[in-house]
Amino acid sequence: xNCLLLNPEDLTAPGRARITGRRxxxxxxxxxxxxxxxxxxxxxxxxxxxxxxxxxxPDSAELEFVCDVPPxxxxxxxxxxxLPRPKSFTKVLHAAVEQGVKRIWFISSFKVEKSYWxxxxxxxxAVEEEVTLALEQCCDPVSxxxxxxxxxxxxxEDEVPGLLVGTDAFLGDPAGTEPVPSKVSRPTILAIGPxxxxxxxxxxxxxxxxFRSVSLGARVLRSEFAAAALLGRMNPxx
Amino acid sequence: xNCLLLNPEDLTAPGRARITGRRxxxxxxxxxxxxxxxxxxxxxxxxxxxxxxxxxxPDSAELEFVCDVPPxxxxxxxxxxxLPRPKSFTKVLHAAVEQGVKRIWFISSFKVEKSYWxxxxxxxxAVEEEVTLALEQCCDPVSxxxxxxxxxxxxxEDEVPGLLVGTDAFLGDPAGTEPVPSKVSRPTILAIGPxxxxxxxxxxxxxxxxFRSVSLGARVLRSEFAAAALLGRMNPxx
Numbered sequence: 001x002n003c004l005l006l007n008p009e010d011l012t013a014p015g016r017a018r019i020t021g022r023r024x025x026x027x028x029x030x031x032x033x034x035x036x037x038x039x040x041x042x043x044x045x046x047x048x049x050x051x052x053x054x055x056x057x058p059d060s061a062e063l064e065f066v067c068d069v070p071p072x073x074x075x076x077x078x079x080x081x082x083l084p085r086p087k088s089f090t091k092v093l094h095a096a097v098e099q100g101v102k103r104i105w106f107i108s109s110f111k112v113e114k115s116y117w118x119x120x121x122x123x124x125x126a127v128e129e130e131v132t133l134a135l136e137q138c139c140d141p142v143s144x145x146x147x148x149x150x151x152x153x154x155x156x157e158d159e160v161p162g163l164l165v166g167t168d169a170f171l172g173d174p175a176g177t178e179p180v181p182s183k184v185s186r187p188t189i190l191a192i193g194p195x196x197x198x199x200x201x202x203x204x205x206x207x208x209x210x211f212r213s214v215s216l217g218a219r220v221l222r223s224e225f226a227a228a229a230l231l232g233r234m235n236p237x238x
Numbered sequence: 239x240n241c242l243l244l245n246p247e248d249l250t251a252p253g254r255a256r257i258t259g260r261r262x263x264x265x266x267x268x269x270x271x272x273x274x275x276x277x278x279x280x281x282x283x284x285x286x287x288x289x290x291x292x293x294x295x296p297d298s299a300e301l302e303f304v305c306d307v308p309p310x311x312x313x314x315x316x317x318x319x320x321l322p323r324p325k326s327f328t329k330v331l332h333a334a335v336e337q338g339v340k341r342i343w344f345i346s347s348f349k350v351e352k353s354y355w356x357x358x359x360x361x362x363x364a365v366e367e368e369v370t371l372a373l374e375q376c377c378d379p380v381s382x383x384x385x386x387x388x389x390x391x392x393x394x395e396d397e398v399p400g401l402l403v404g405t406d407a408f409l410g411d412p413a414g415t416e417p418v419p420s421k422v423s424r425p426t427i428l429a430i431g432p433x434x435x436x437x438x439x440x441x442x443x444x445x446x447x448x449f450r451s452v453s454l455g456a457r458v459l460r461s462e463f464a465a466a467a468l469l470g471r472m473n474p475x476x
Contacts, residue, residue, distance in 0.1 A: 002458050072456045098459045099467060138457035179475050182420040217476045218310040219376035220240050221336045225466045229337060232467030237417050238455045 001026045003040045003139040020060045042141030043067045071142050073238040075100035076187050082109040082194035084223040086119035091224035097134035099231040102144045108152045111194040156205045169211040172230050174220050176213035183236045239264045241278045241377040258298045280379030281305045309380050311476040313338035314425050320347040320432035322461040324357035329462035335372035337469040340382045346390045349432040394443045407449040410468050414451035421474045
């Protein structure tokens with residue numbers, strides 16, 4: 001936890017908050033909080049700043065804070081990614097959120113096993129908790145929007161064309177012939193396939209929609225490292 | 239396993255190999271091998287190619303193979319990285335090996351807990367097994383050289399200057415002022431700090447040795463995603 005995120009329900013008065021639960025435990029064990037100790041804080045979907053511990057109880061800590069530093073700029077890149085197996089899903093979420101991605105669609109694909117959709121890690125509470133951990137890691141208080149689409153064709157045909165207006169679109173593919181662009185500045189959607197890649201039909205659908213196949217090289221990366229490497233290449237410094 | 243790596247001891251005759259153990263189990267379950275099935279193979283530290291299953295026993299499979307495709311080019315980037323906690327160590331290893339890094343030094347730092355050095359994951363057999371999994375993932379048969387240095391100062395003062403001859407050197411640091419270079423072509427060493435960063439003293443030692451502090455932005459990434467993102471930015475397409 002590099003930054004303590006404060007939610008509206010934590011606020012007890014202007015500039016004051018009470019922290020309980022996991023964040024309190026981490027304050028105690030990781031930051032070794034004690035009265036007078038300062039730590040980095042962020043107001044959920046607001047600014048960053050610093051807090052000072054005013055009191056420590058057995059189950060909660062009170063702190064005073066000032067948040068007046070704007071959050072880091074969001075990535076211009078949104079992600080469409082074939083739903084990975086559950087363990088990898090959490091990692092992909094971290095890889096993307098830690099690099100400032102604010103919109104992610106996890107989608108179906110022929111090679112996505114149906115059982116993945118029922119994984120407890122995909123439940124709303126579990127996703128929100130992982131997103132919070134990733135935001136705390138990267139010191140960014142601004143929540144991303146995470147969506148799931150279980151039907152490939154309607155998403156590609158009915159929803160994607162609207163998303164692509166005024167937006168560049170790339171499909172990461174080890175067999176792609178164009179290089180991955182460096183440090184994009186325009187709004188961009190990046191699509192990443194499942195282990196083993198999208199099928200020819202699916203690739204065709206992306207191409208029809210206007211996606212260009214790009215490749216970092218011949219090596220086949222695990223989903224989370226593909227996302228991290230492509231974002232590292234394509235993100236402007238943000 | 240996107241590529242079956244063949245070791246010298248697997249070869250029973252020129253162009254023939256017998257596979258047992260974990261790789262045999264994965265051939266059966268993941269690739270669903272049966273006689274006549276073709277799969278991508280690589281000769282350890284040699285070329286890539288294809289194999290065909292000739293026979294399947296209860297504990298082993300025999301295959302014929304031809305390997306005549308050169309491996310993907312290595313990354314020009316070598317990595318110096320503060321030893322992360324054991325779970326993260328394995329992930330960093332994957333992030334680097336999957337992007338073609340052929341030399342990694344895991345080093346000490348003030349913020350590296352001493353207990354990390356005794357983790358079973360750092361034993362030679364465990365490291366070799368993880369490296370093999372990463373090479374199988376990314377379809378690259380060429381083994382990297384992984385080294386450990388428990389003494390920060392002697393490494394920086396006595397060993398690094400020799401490594402830096404004819405080599406560019408960068409230190410990834412969220413507080414760095416220079417941008418991370420894109421797609422380097424010269425031999426390059428990239429240093430990455432521990433969670434919480436190198437100390438001022440340690441940063442000073444890197445600067446004295448000739449490293450330039452570079453940053454992808456203000457966000458603080460987990461070690462494995464910092465490695466993956468920096469390599470994604472800096473690697474040429476390889």
